[in-house]
Amino acid sequence: MLIQVYGLRKMYRMGLAEVHALRGVDLEVAHGEFVASMGASGSGKSTLLHLLGCLDRPSEGRYWLDGRPVDSLNDTELSRLRNERIGFVFQAFNLIPQHSVLENVELPLIYGGVGRRIRRERSQEIIRQVGLGEKIRHKPTELSGGENQRVAIARALAIDPLLLLADEPTGNLDSQTGEGIMELFVDLHRRGTTLLMITHNREVAAYADRLIEMRDGTIVSDSKGAPPLAPQLVEEE
Amino acid sequence: MLHWSDSLAIGVKGLLLRKHRALLSTLGIVFGVAAVISMMSIGEGAKREAIEQIKLLGTNNIRIKQLQLTGEKREEAERRLPRGLTYDDAILVEESLPFLLGVAPLKFLDAEVRFEGHQGIAQVVGTSPEYEEVTNFRVAEGRFISQFDLRDTKNICILGVEVKQELFGYRDALGSAVRIGEGWFTVVGVMEPKLIREGRAAAIKVRNINRDVYIPITTALRRFPQTGDPSSIEEIAIRVAQAEDLSPTARLLKGILGQKHRGVEDYEVMVPEELLAQAQRTQRIFNIVMGAIAGISLLVGGIGIMNIMLANVSERTREIGIRRAIGATKGAILAQFLIETVFICLAGGAIGILLGFVMAKIITRYAGWQTGFSLVSILLAFGTSASVGLIFGLFPARRAAQWDPVQALRFQ
Numbered sequence: 001m002l003i004q005v006y007g008l009r010k011m012y013r014m015g016l017a018e019v020h021a022l023r024g025v026d027l028e029v030a031h032g033e034f035v036a037s038m039g040a041s042g043s044g045k046s047t048l049l050h051l052l053g054c055l056d057r058p059s060e061g062r063y064w065l066d067g068r069p070v071d072s073l074n075d076t077e078l079s080r081l082r083n084e085r086i087g088f089v090f091q092a093f094n095l096i097p098q099h100s101v102l103e104n105v106e107l108p109l110i111y112g113g114v115g116r117r118i119r120r121e122r123s124q125e126i127i128r129q130v131g132l133g134e135k136i137r138h139k140p141t142e143l144s145g146g147e148n149q150r151v152a153i154a155r156a157l158a159i160d161p162l163l164l165l166a167d168e169p170t171g172n173l174d175s176q177t178g179e180g181i182m183e184l185f186v187d188l189h190r191r192g193t194t195l196l197m198i199t200h201n202r203e204v205a206a207y208a209d210r211l212i213e214m215r216d217g218t219i220v221s222d223s224k225g226a227p228p229l230a231p232q233l234v235e236e237e
Numbered sequence: 238m239l240h241w242s243d244s245l246a247i248g249v250k251g252l253l254l255r256k257h258r259a260l261l262s263t264l265g266i267v268f269g270v271a272a273v274i275s276m277m278s279i280g281e282g283a284k285r286e287a288i289e290q291i292k293l294l295g296t297n298n299i300r301i302k303q304l305q306l307t308g309e310k311r312e313e314a315e316r317r318l319p320r321g322l323t324y325d326d327a328i329l330v331e332e333s334l335p336f337l338l339g340v341a342p343l344k345f346l347d348a349e350v351r352f353e354g355h356q357g358i359a360q361v362v363g364t365s366p367e368y369e370e371v372t373n374f375r376v377a378e379g380r381f382i383s384q385f386d387l388r389d390t391k392n393i394c395i396l397g398v399e400v401k402q403e404l405f406g407y408r409d410a411l412g413s414a415v416r417i418g419e420g421w422f423t424v425v426g427v428m429e430p431k432l433i434r435e436g437r438a439a440a441i442k443v444r445n446i447n448r449d450v451y452i453p454i455t456t457a458l459r460r461f462p463q464t465g466d467p468s469s470i471e472e473i474a475i476r477v478a479q480a481e482d483l484s485p486t487a488r489l490l491k492g493i494l495g496q497k498h499r500g501v502e503d504y505e506v507m508v509p510e511e512l513l514a515q516a517q518r519t520q521r522i523f524n525i526v527m528g529a530i531a532g533i534s535l536l537v538g539g540i541g542i543m544n545i546m547l548a549n550v551s552e553r554t555r556e557i558g559i560r561r562a563i564g565a566t567k568g569a570i571l572a573q574f575l576i577e578t579v580f581i582c583l584a585g586g587a588i589g590i591l592l593g594f595v596m597a598k599i600i601t602r603y604a605g606w607q608t609g610f611s612l613v614s615i616l617l618a619f620g621t622s623a624s625v626g627l628i629f630g631l632f633p634a635r636r637a638a639q640w641d642p643v644q645a646l647r648f649q
Contacts, residue, residue, distance in 0.1 A: 055562060055642045076566045083564020094559045094646065098254045108563040110247070113238045155563065 008061035036208035087156025146177035248576025263585030265538020274593025281609035348418035363457020379426030546633035558645030578630025586622030
């Protein structure tokens with residue numbers, strides 16, 4: 001199993017109110033799966049994505065990533081884990097606007113301490129793979145939305161991630177451009193990358209081979225069926 | 238792990254993307270550092286000037302100078318005994334204080350120096366053989382005045398290097414006869430050249446000794462009669478063995494002369510080194526005041542930069558979120574913003590150093606003050622600007638590093 005999550009809860013304060021974003025989520029994702037997550041806004045799917053992506057820590061619950069417990073790691077260890085294992089693709093692309101395509105894609109490799117020559121070669125290769133070989137020196141502002149998202153995907157792929165997390169990757173794109181991006185995802189899936197994608201759109205979700213639906217901070221349906229209770233939790237009870 | 242050179246590159250890149258803002262925010266540092274540099278160069282120049290003056294006057298010197306009395310004091314003095322400073326005083330000092338290394342009387346004569354019809358611009362000085370030792374200003378060719386010249390009131394002279402140059406050019410001057418006033422004098426020596434710089438309103442006035450012509454004091458007193466006391470002289474130069482002897486000797490001299498002059502103060506005893514030390518104390522106070530002003534300027538500059546960096550951090554919150562998401566640690570974010578601030582300050586420091594140099598040059602040009610540059614002042618300026626960057630960069634950089642990645646990514 002790549003992802004094993006049991007009893008995951010997340011709450012935070014918003015002014016005086018206490019928001020329960022996740023109210024006990026159990027989820028298992030195997031290596032190589034392509035999972036789509038749907039749900040209304042406020043259903044907790046983004047919070048789940050952030051927790052799975054080690055951007056945030058759960059208030060309660062256990063999380064193993066590739067067999068390694070993650071919930072006890074400190075901030076620096078989580079940063080390193082994100083850097084080495086996890087790729088993010090966001091709805092708003094989240095590229096650094098002043099940097100060129102190449103510089104954006106290189107960035108995770110820089111933080112990973114990869115040498116100049118190797119990271120340059122690797123980035124160039126990935127950029128070619130997503131079909132932007134001609135625009136390697138361009139700035140994000142000089143590119144279309146679809147091209148920007150391709151750069152973001154290239155950046156996520158530069159480190160050869162164990163897990164690729166996408167938060168509404170086609171949300172800012174027209175349907176035709178979105179299809180191109182989804183084809184890229186399907187291709188990645190075919191080559192063995194594990195993907196977890198949030199979307200509002202059923203058509204987009206149809207590209208995935210597993211669908212989970214969320215409501216009010218819990219998973220209400222899973223096309224693969226609910227996971228068995230974790231052995232640890234059984235022992236505790 | 239992020240490599241340090243990449244960390245440096247990230248910081249510098251962030252800076253270069255906001256050149257104008259960085260440049261403007263650094264103005265406080267620029268002026269602060271410029272003030273430090275020009276101040277230190279003025280101080281350095283003053284120090285060099287003081288050292289030169291000491292060298293020119295000779296070390297461990299005491300000078301007794303004739304004072305022109307005016308008004309009531311003058312009437313009082315005339316009633317008692319109007320003699321002023323005399324050759325007898327010099328002899329008395331020499332006899333009563335045998336430990337002195339040398340006592341040289343100086344009599345300045347208002348006489349023209351001519352050779353083959355050329356008139357040289359010169360100051361004729363009557364003195365004794367000890368002058369060389371006292372002032373450490375020596376003959377380069379031939380010889381100086383001897384005891385025999387003194388005893389026999391000989392008509393010999395020693396030319397300062399500029400006078401020799403003017404009258405003789407590159408010809409040999411030794412043995413030639415020059416006309417000084419109404420008499421003929423044989424040139425027996427030429428003095429060594431001394432570097433003299435036109436200084437600011439200095440603590441001690443130094444004449445251009447390269448234009449001196451020396452003759453025996455006895456000759457000066459006998460052959461150039463004038464009004465007033467026939468043995469009156471302008472100055473007595475004294476040299477003691479070591480610096481510690483200066484003040485006690487000066488006190489002794491005042492006692493001896495006070496008795497001889499019956500309390501009439503028609504002379505002054507001065508110790509050039511003490512005057513210079515006094516001048517340097519004044520300079521130090523000036524330096525402290527200037528340093529404080531420069532310090533305030535740096536402080537204000539630092540606060541300005543902190544302000545800009547804080548604005549920078551909140552403007553780039555999303556960028557911080559992106560970097561955190563793809564694996565930048567808190568430390569990497571901290572380093573990025575700290576490096577940016579330090580580089581802004583270093584750039585400001587570099588510009589400030591240049592500006593300081595220019596200011597010092599302008600001061601040299603128009604005020605005539607000597608200025609000097611030292612490596613220390615440059616290192617100090619760089620050190621100060623780097624520390625300002627570190628101190629005032631830390632707060633914004635910490636704030637950047639503390640951003641929660643999820644919050645930062647949501648930031649618009």
